[in-house]
Amino acid sequence: MAKTILIIEDNFEIREGTAEILGLTGDYDILTAPDGKIGVELATQTHPDLILCDIMMPELDGYGVLYMLSKNEATANIPFIFLTAKSERADLRKAMEMGADDYLTKPFDDIELLNAIESRLRKREKLNGTGLQRGTLHLSEEEQHYLLQGLVKDARTKVYKKKQLIYEAGDTPLFMYYLKKGKVRSFLFYQDGRELSTDIHAHDAFFGYEALLLNEKYSDNAAALEDSEVALIPKERFFELLYNRPVIAGKFIKLLSGNIREKEEQMLGFAYDTVRKRVANALVNVAEKTVSRADEDEVVIRISRDDLAALAGTANETISRMLADFKEERLITKEGNAIRVYSIARLKAIKF
Numbered sequence: 518m519a520k521t522i523l524i525i526e527d528n529f530e531i532r533e534g535t536a537e538i539l540g541l542t543g544d545y546d547i548l549t550a551p552d553g554k555i556g557v558e559l560a561t562q563t564h565p566d567l568i569l570c571d572i573m574m575p576e577l578d579g580y581g582v583l584y585m586l587s588k589n590e591a592t593a594n595i596p597f598i599f600l601t602a603k604s605e606r607a608d609l610r611k612a613m614e615m616g617a618d619d620y621l622t623k624p625f626d627d628i629e630l631l632n633a634i635e636s637r638l639r640k641r642e643k644l645n646g647t648g649l650q651r652g653t654l655h656l657s658e659e660e661q662h663y664l665l666q667g668l669v670k671d672a673r674t675k676v677y678k679k680k681q682l683i684y685e686a687g688d689t690p691l692f693m694y695y696l697k698k699g700k701v702r703s704f705l706f707y708q709d710g711r712e713l714s715t716d717i718h719a720h721d722a723f724f725g726y727e728a729l730l731l732n733e734k735y736s737d738n739a740a741a742l743e744d745s746e747v748a749l750i751p752k753e754r755f756f757e758l759l760y761n762r763p764v765i766a767g768k769f770i771k772l773l774s775g776n777i778r779e780k781e782e783q784m785l786g787f788a789y790d791t792v793r794k795r796v797a798n799a800l801v802n803v804a805e806k807t808v809s810r811a812d813e814d815e816v817v818i819r820i821s822r823d824d825l826a827a828l829a830g831t832a833n834e835t836i837s838r839m840l841a842d843f844k845e846e847r848l849i850t851k852e853g854n855a856i857r858v859y860s861i862a863r864l865k866a867i868k869f
Contacts, residue, residue: 520638523548523565525556525582526600527574531623535569535600538627539634553577557585560592566641567634569621572601572612583615596637600625610667613660616761661765664758665723669695672748677701677741684725688735692749694725699745700806703737704827714828715780717742719806726769727776729755742824787830796839797867799829800849804858814862819855 522545526532529551536547548565550556554576560568568586572579579599586592599612599620612620618637621630674697677683683694683701694701696718703716703724715737718724728735729752759766786795803818803825820828826836840856843849848864850857858864 519544519546520566521546521548521563522634523550523556523560523563523568525550525553525568525570525574525579527552527571531571531600535630538630542631545634553579553582556582560586560595561589564591565595567596567598567638569598569600569634572599580611580615583612583617587616594641596641598633598637610664613664614667614758614761661762661768664762664765668693668750668754668758669697669748671754672750674746674748677745677747679741679743681741683739683741683747684735685738686735690725690728690735691752692725693723693729693752693755694739695748695750696720696722696724697746697748699747700742701739701745701747702742702824702828703739705737712823712827713830714824715783716776717803717806717828722806723769723772726755727773730769730773743819791869792829792831792835793839793842794867794869795829795831796825796836797843797864799825800843800856800858801861801865802828804861804864808861814860815858816861817852817855817857 522539524532524535524539524547526535526549532549532551536549539545540547548559548563550559553570553574556568556570557577559565560582568582570579570582577585579601583597583599586595586597596618597616599617600623601612601620602623618640619633621633672695677699684690686705698720700720701718701724702714703718704712704714706712716724718739725735725739759769786798790798800818803820804816807818808816822833822836822840826833829836840849840851843864844851848859850859
């Protein structure tokens, strides 16, 4: 049975040329609309199997068409491909953030057009078989990375000096943060004023999203471990992307779950691990977030004794003693203000 494709395009030559190409295949019934307003009316009346839509149009542009159709339960799950003469990444990113399934940059060739349509129709059939909706359409890791990096690119970047606070416990979250360069630590205060580090964030990592997702004030503090560059992503932009792309919401829920598990393991470690094991774990934590490759075993880390003590939940004097022991055992060595970890695996293997 022939699939129905709706082409919404204000340029007569492009609209008719695209319709002719698709008509020649014999696989499709073609509907056309010269502007967005008529396109929405046709889509609502006919429920086509796929929509090709220009972005820049009079009356109602492509973004408006997609928005209106996505609010209608009968048309919300129709595969939607943007046609655009604009090749700027910001325009393409906006299209993807809003929920478009694909885009073609004009001029496109016949094969490119047909492949895009066939790919989206196949994907729709698979999703129909599993009962999934447009909002849960699969995005590859590359596509998710592209959309998230779009948030980072549009965000304001702020430079934090070493030990400068980024947010404090009790603050209302206004941003999600992305660490472009440097290191940041999250920490709590003991009643006596001592600090307990709960996490280390390395470059190319998001942080501070827990309070946003839980809709509550920050429960911990965050400060730069070293001079750092941080992108401040407004929470409205973050939630807009999560709303339009639930698969990315799922990604952050998994991150949140992983963070909770890590903190539970850390608390159990404070309760049951020896001081030696806790210090080893603290070094491993920093080392694993410093390496550039997953298989890298030797690494140079930079962390003060105060910060290491806060991460291990012990006193500075104990840190000095443990570092001396590890040095004698050829697990580490001091290099100026840095520590060379000879083997992350050996430190991780310490039991007592």
